[in-house]
Amino acid sequence: MRARGGLAVFSVAFAFWITMAGTTAPTPLYPVYGEEFGFTPFTVTVVFAVYALGVVLGLLVFGRLSDQVGRRPVLVAATLLSVCAAGIFLLAQSVAAMLVARVVSGFSAALVTGAATASLTERLGQHSRIKPATLALFANMGGLACGTLLAGVLADLAPSPLRTPWVVMLGLAAIAVLGVALNGESSAHRSGFSLQFQPLHVPAEIRSDFLRSAMAAGAGFAVLGVLTAVTGLFLGTVLHESSHSLTGLVVFVAFACTALGQLLVRTLKPTTALPAACLGLIVAAGLIATAMATSSLAPLLVGAAINGLATGVAVGHGLGSITTRSAPQHRGASVSTFFAILYSMLAVPAIGVGVLIRETSLRPAGETFSAVVAALCLGVLLSLVRTGRNAA
Secondary structure (H helix, E strand, O other): OHHHHHHHHHHHHHHHHHHHHHHHOOHHHHHHHHHHHOOOHHHHHHHHHHHHHHHHHHHHHHOOHHHHHOHHHHHHHHHHHHHHHHHHHHHOOOHHHHHHHHHHHHHHHHHHHHHHHHHHHHHHOOOOOOOHHHHHHHHHHHHHHHHHHHHHHHHHHOOOOOOHHHHHHHHHHHHHHHHHHHOOOOOOOOOOOOOOOOOOOOOHHHHHHHHHHHHHHHHHHHHHHHHHHHHHHHHHHOOOOOOHHHHHHHHHHHHHHHHHHHHHHHHOOHHHHHHHHHHHHHHHHHHHHHHHHHOOHHHHHHHHHHHHHHHHHHHHHHHHHHHHHOOHHHHHHHHHHHHHHHHHHHHHHHHHHHHHHHHOOHHHHHHHHHHHHHHHHHHHHHHHHHHHHHHO
């Protein structure tokens, strides 16, 4: 029985991992798609951004679906959507097909996040040696990190860089579908299906802390979004590095450090976590701007790592405030609102950078974006300092 329970936990965690891996798999392939379909860097940022917008829409419409119909049906649906997205990419012959695949991928991520996290909590329990929240974190961020690295390595080693990664992703996602379909339901209570938007809610009792955390974490997500969208372009056109694995490595480092930052926040005092995150984001923005100005890889890698750590701390601080200090009846809506802000920040700035690249070029666009991120984080930091003085 215990072995069967362990298999069920593994199946849910694997489904979570491969679904999220599929969302970042296109990252190292964008330069190849650009050559294949003849589109511009602006198109790349739009293709990336529609994924994040799909996640936001999915969270708002289907955020409570697993509470209504159960975890297993939603996990099956999420992994099936991941299979569909990989299949569309595998057969894609146009930008329109890529856009459809990215929207489908966004819906898969929105569905799997809540359902898998809840299922892991129910299957493991709060007294398990493996904490459900920690396992969910590594499945989520680990998938985002590994998807881009795996696709990059396969694109370098395989004879067909636009096909082989998707064959592998499709196969792994199909295994995930079987895994979650063959395991039982973990939720004993279901409210019944009703289609309605998840209402947005900013908790009044922690409004200032909520908004500061959302702005800092959103700034970090904006950098993650831009790194995901244009790292391949920077390496190819500025550094003349054609390695898809290297593109995957940069984004892998950013997302892996984001997971590490969410663990690190537990060791920090609540009063120091957000200021530390803001300082880290400012330093990271400076390093990324330096990479653009000097055409250097090292500052980009270090900046991606520091940005990931700082973003993870900001996200962890924000979620910690919501779960411990907001009204229980509004926590679900508050968490959904928090992530809706983050994923909006993942998408919109990437499109803005695409516009800047089209009007100028990659370097000034990257430097301008880095300055805006640093200014936003500096504003949050000054607000925290002012609040601390007033409290004293």
